[in-house]
Amino acid sequence: MTKRGITVKISIRNKITIIILVLILTAVTTLGLMIYGNAKEILIEDMKFKNYNTLSNIDDYFLKNFMESMEYVIQYWSQDENIINYKNKPNQPKMVTDIPDHFYPVASQWKGFIAANPDVAWIYLGVEEDGSLLLSPIDPKMPEEYDCRERDWYISAVENDGKIVWTEPYLDAGDSGEVVVTVAKAIKKGEDLVGVVAIDIKLNKFSEIIKNLILGDDGYLMLMSNDGDIYAHPDKNMLLNNIGEEGWLQEVLLNDSGTDLYASTEEKDIIISYLTVPETGWKFVGMAKIDIEEMLTPIRNQVVIIAFISTVITLILGLILSGVITKPVEQMMQVINKISKGKMGVRTDIRTRDEFRVLGTKFNEMLQEIEGLLEERNMHVQELTKKNQEIMVQNEEIMAFSEETEAMNEELASLLDEVRRNYLSTVKALANSIEANDEYTRGHCERVRDIAMSIARIMNFPQFDIDNLEFASLLHDIGKIGIPSEILNKVGKLSVEEYEIVKKHPGIAFRILEDIEFLKESREIIYQHHERVDGKGYPHHLTEKDISLSAKILAVADAYDAMTSVRPYREVPFTKEEAMEELQKRKGTQFDSKVVDTFVSILTQEEILINTSMNEYSS
Structure with missing residues (x-):
């Protein structure tokens, strides 16, 4: 009888625990797979969008710019x-x-x-x-x-x-x-x-344009005809080869533009973005390898952690609930066993609303008088035990939630760092377009950035303002894309008309960058960096109080690098001492006095180094 009773107790309790565990695991697994699948789709679509957007920007600022410059020469001579x-x-x-x-x-x-x-x-x-x-x-x-x-x-x-x-x-x-x-x-x-x-x-020119441009971590670009003949490729051995048998090529040749994901026989899949060059009908193609499984590893790990925590909590709850359900039977069997052996002083504490309660009440009435005090003590002990168990369960839940929150915070910090790196990569890609149009300013934007960063840090700029100034420094001359090359590269003094054209480049830069939200603050700095504190600058003749401090810093950095670099109108650059003297002469009229003094103090301290190597002009 006793063995059969024990067998029944364990069987019922195990069944209840297993049922609860299966239900919770099924729900958690289903939800986890849905989250994982949705995350994978969102990640792929995001990568496809970024890949195509990068390709389009490269086409706009490099390939299209070069082809338009050649057409401009033909139009001029025609x-x-x-x-x-x-x-x-x-x-x-x-x-x-x-x-x-x-x-x-x-x-x-x-x-x-x-x-x-x-x-x-x-x-x-x-x-x-x-x-x-x-x-x-x-x-x-x-x-x-x-x-x-x-x-x-x-x-x-x-x-x-x-x-x-x-x-x-x-x-x-x-x-x-x-x-x-x-x-x-x-x-x-x-x-x-x-x-x-x-x-x-x-033909090699088109390969030169694309070979140093970045597309993802290890992607590359190519230019091809509508028959699959390669016209530009980072690998010069691929030039004029036909890749018409490639499976992905038909989709590219049938459409004007798009982005698709193709499974690869290698470890990584390939995102292929493409667009049509209007002047020639050629296809501009970008191929970027991605390891989707590696990118989804953090999400997969998160789902596994949640599933594990849910399993532990479910197991604990299942054991508690099964114990509550089978407790009346267990109590009755224990009391009967003790009474059958002649041990008095025991009682049942059955609180269910069924037949067990009736049976337990009748049984306890026989022992009520002699065990009243013992019953009261047992009730207090049971209540304290139950409260302690609840506190332990809640503590485990709090610890699990704390670990999950910490992991999410680390992931968020990583994502924010990745976003900033992507912003800086985009800005550098835009900045490269400036040097493609003006051979005399190669490296100028990078050097101006270094100088401006040194000044801003000495002046205790907050990180947010330093980031905006860095982007503005790299892009401050992007408006020169809209200025004819023969004016930018003219040897000798510009005419009045030519100088008026050059003065338009801050406005051109402002319009180029107006749709890029993260460059909103940087765009204003670029727009003001040719203003003068005495109001004689351009384009709006702002005075000192209306010009941002970041724009004043950029103006000094730009002027110093221009004076110490080879330019079409000056083959012999200023020395550092000559440039410092010139800045001192112009402070309070063209430049902000505090910015000039700060920069001069930097230049006179040997322990603070700035990369201001001069351009070398070659005819």
Whole structure:
């Protein structure tokens, strides 16, 4: 009887515990899988969005900027009177390896352009009158029977009357061995076709543009035709190879733009973003490898921790509940067993609303008189035991919640640090676009950033203001993207009209950055960094009280680096001492006195180093 009773007690209690445990684990597991799946989808979509956005920014600030600059040169020469009015002299022979005397002024200017742009192979005029090719620089290896009117670039430009056209890559007609891309435009005088002006660009230039640009941790960029021929790739051995058999390529060729995730046979999957270059119809493609499982590891670990904590809590609750349910039976069996052995002084404490309570009441009435005091004591002991158990359970729950909160705080700090690194990476990518447009300021933005950071830290700027000033320093000249290269790189003093154009670059920068929310404060600093404390600056002639302190710091840093660097208008830079003297002369008029004094004190302390190495100008 006793063994059978014990067997029944253990069986019921175990069943109740297992049922509760299974129910809770099922709910926790289902919820965990849903959270994990949703997190994976959100992560993939976020990576795809960032990848495409980065590709689009690179296209806007590097590839498109270069192609537009080449089109600008073609457009400029298509309006030149010497070319519009060009005619062969009487009895002038057909030319492909020489230039007629009356075309030397134009050819001389072209020669200077080629010298300044080593990625341009040739600039030339194809003459409709006799098929001559007036080429700069002259290529003596050109075949004498060459007739420009039979070339694809010439035919395409004539067929697209008035439009600038781009060709597919091809091998140059001479013996140079260069693979080039031609941009050309037909020239007319009235209704008469004069010829076609064109530029040959070395195909390697497009690879040079993209090879140092960053796409994710280990991604890369490529430029290809609609047939899958590679025109630009970080690996020069891939140039002009056809990858038409790649499984992902068909989706890229069928659509203008998009982003897709492709499973890879390697450890990492690949996010492929692509867009179409409007001028040529080529595809600009970015490929970034991602390890989704590694990125989801923190979330997966979090789900496992929650499941484990839920299991422990469920097990404890199951044991407590099963004990409560089976307690009346246990008590009755224990009392009966003791009474059967002649042990008096025991009683039951059954509080259920069923038959057990009735039975227990009747039984206890026989012992009530002699065990009253003992019953009262037992009740107090049981209540204290129950309260202690509840306190222990609550303490375990609090400890578990504290550990979970600490883990979430660490994850949040990591995410915030990653966001700042992404912001800084985006700003550096934008800053690189400045140097692509102005060869004389290479490294200028980085040096200005270093100087501005040193001043701001000495002046006890809070970290938030230091971050905004850092972004502004890196991007302060981004507005020069909108200034023609021939003005930026002009040797000698600018004309009044040219200087007025240059003065527009703070406003251009303000408009370029106006939709980037995290650069809101930095944009205002950039907008004011050419204002003067005496109100004679630009663009709004602000006075000292209206100019932010960050903009005043940026103005001093920008001026110092400009004075100590080689520029088109100054081949011999100032020494550090000469630049310090010039800053002292201009404080209170052009520059803020406190900022100048702070910077001069930094320069005179040998233990504080600033990276202000000068640019080297090469003609």
